[in-house]
Amino acid sequence: MFFCLSDRGTAAATLGIRRLFGTSAVAAEEPITPPVEVKHTQLLINGKFVDSASGKTFPTLDPRTGEVIAHVAEGEAEDINRAVIAARKAFDEGPWPKMSPYKRSMILYRFADLIEKHNDEIAALETWDNGKPYQQAVSVEIPMLARLIRYYAGKPSLPQKKETPYGVAGQIIPWNFPLLMFAWKVGPALACGNTIVLKTAEQTPLSALYVARLALEAGLPPGVLNVVSGFGPTAGASLATHMDVDKLAFTGSTDTGKIVLELAARSNLKPVTLELGGKSPFIVCEDADVDKAVEMAHFALFFNQGQCCCAGSRTFVHEKVYDEFLEKSKARALRRVVGDPFKKGVEQGPQIDEEQFNKIMHYIRSGLDSGATLEAGGDRFGTKGYYIQPTVFSDVKDDMLIAKDEIFGPVQSILKFKDLDEVVRRANATRYGLAAGIFTNNLDTANTLTRALRQGTIWINCFDVFDAAIPFGGFKMSGQGREKGIHSLRNYLQVKAVVTPLKNPAWL
Template sequence: MRMRDRSRIIGDQSAKEPRLHPGVPHPVTGPFKQPIGLFINNEFVEGVKKQKFDVINPSTEEVICQVCEGTEEDVDLAVKAARAAFNGGWRETTPNERGRLLLKLADIAEANLDLLAAVESLDNGKSITNAKGDVGAVVGTIRYYGGWADKIHGKTIDVSPEMLNYTRQEPIGVCGQIIPWNFPLLMFAWKIGPALATGNTVVMKTAEQTPSLLSSSPSSSRRPASPGVLNIVSGFGKTAGAAVSSHMDIDKVAFTGSTPVGRTIMKAAADSNLKKVTLELGGKSPNIIFDDADIEHAIEWVNFGILYNHGQCCCAGTRIFVQETIYDKFLAAFKERANRTTVGDPFDEGVFQGPQVSQLQFDRIMGYIESGKSEGATVETGGERLGNKGYFIKPTIFSNVTPDMKIMKEEIFGPVCAIAKFKDAEDVVHLANDTNYGLAAAVHTKNITTAIKVSNAIKAGTVWVNCYNVLSYQVPFGGFKESGIGRELGEAALANYTESKSVTVHLGKPFPH
């Protein structure tokens, strides 16, 4: 094995403390020690029942720290604080001031980029390089919505000389937001940016696997201008998450996560006060390579499309369709590229793929791998655990797959993909759309006509051409079919957090008696 691949063998080194970059304080024991509290009404609090739960380092399977567990009672306190803030003046705060506060938050995040990235790597397992990229995107997202705060306009509608008709875009109220563990800080930014810019208040439930990042801040002494505007509850989905989705005084709930949980949240919202719902859910995205594509570049994007964030990405390109005339050549080169992916301690320089986030996720992915083997698919590479400590899985490629196999139908959420042949554009469009999901897709070709026609024919909220996993906070993101409701990012996300009010003013003669 070449020296540069040495970090793939992590079993004998995984019990050591994560190695942080020089000058980065340890996120738990350093000068910004981890508070254990929930953040409600501008204070860190222990929680009504004073329960705590462990945060596990996925690289070592050891406890990092404990955080307080939010319960239904804590969610209720957070909602009361959010309602008081909304009614007490936040909705009347000038757009300029809301924008200024969001820009200030972005500045604070940028000033603490290394620390925030270190915490993200520690409890999520993603490489420090990718974590720094996430924090950079957080800064950009919050700044973007800070810029939108004073640009949310209604309009006048000319109906009659005797009538003045105009519309207003008003905040919805108290928004419950439930975020996932795969991009903890980035999903935080995606959610609070448009919500706060439009004048809402927030009760956020973090993922139980990754609560550390949002349970504390090195700038925790620099509090928001208005207590209760932003409240954060760490806890479990069946308790805290259920309380958010069913709470009678939450006006809107936004969720990012799996499709089965999204169904549960939507039902709870309907059964309570019929609160508004936006959902960004799962995917089983097709990644299509035509025989006229730049093969070398396509392989790099395909590898990135499945292994980025350890495959724990809702839009991951898990179904790879290659035109039959180049299939053998592509598969051989793709295997070689996947095997060069460096897997190991996320704090090691050069590591791209860290561990899966938890034992539960590790077991689930290994279960899908065993399913693929038992159903007759061929393991081209990977298909097993890496090392003997930590939740590491080798990059895995299956071939000889059929559309009815579980690994072709269900979201795996790990570094596992399946590769299959297609004949022509008509054939691959059918294969690409043969799924309940519709989050993302990609088309690799040098033919602009093929690129546009196939992109238009695929039922997905995002289609990349000659690239993959390229997201921008200015561009809407969301899914067709069972991949969700509504759009995150861009101007489109503002509609998730506003109500449109029509006002009609009678200017003509008095009503005839």
């Protein structure tokens, strides 16, 4: 199963109503009551759900309305320490790292079975807490979560050399894909025999707690997987600096990744895997099928409300097809259905929270102030919640903030280019190197660009195609190391050389 939604929106668009210039299609006005109950709001430490040591909680909000869904235990340094102690004991004394790869895999397979059994409830919780369309969560993301766990369940038999688990793995995940990032981190770490302290994003703590409970139900021993909800400066920093954490993995922004790396180095020099930000070029060549390129570029940018680290946020279009591409991209944005993510046919839900909403609106104003032409959107959608109209800018120049910074929102910047040498130079002129998209019917053009672009993933005539076995990560300041596939197992294993003298060897 591949994580790809290239045909999204064609049927949904017919449900929308074309509004005035700069707006998008309309969906539900009143929020739908989510079909799921919030059961877990405490921290998971040593196999039990417990209150934070301080007793403090924080609200997690419904991005559709800004209203409180639940109050969640707020983990801080003392809670991280409790979780690390539990994970250390589970690694040093517990059965998990000593268990045969076969027995570990059986527990992970049961875990995947339980995820599938509770697919709809998990998807509803993810949509409620995050704002992503329910159909995206229920039909793509939760099935992929189960697939990722199954993929790693089949891998524990691989490391039969003297490769040993690190021990206690600290993991910090973001809010845009809470459960997929959970799987990318937890799956390989468990498969290799490590124990885990996972810090969830404060915006989306609910689904990881739910799924972690299923891991216990599957037979995961106490202390092997601990989940602490909390904030970066407290819980996150405590995890990064803890002297008894052996390995750290982080997904998030590049600026925060720098802090995490520095904190890890200042403590016990623990190795760090980083999956960071991006400003991915999507290159439409002169020979491209414009209609298909428009739809794919639209998907590459607007998928998941634009809250995707590898989003095709710099749309480079050859000058010969630029005008046609621009008009059709504008029309596609105007047809995009925005509304309650629980409503069938909705393509775009709200942004995650008010902070992200304000950040995106700041970039939209920056685009206007710097001279880019607003073709569609540019304003809030509705009067309630954190919805933003699908926004398209033309006449974008490389030195504009909307062309340089990671906006992480539904803002498409369309730039014009003349030839391959030019677009390669401009596409590579960024601190990021996470991904790129190429749309062409010419094999030579595709080969040239795939070799010239300095990106960790390059999609040709497609975008956002993911699978458990395909490695993902970036060049330059988009990160260190790779997630998924066999490469991710290497993040959680150390090589040990063992030398034994041989008595009376038959041969040397």
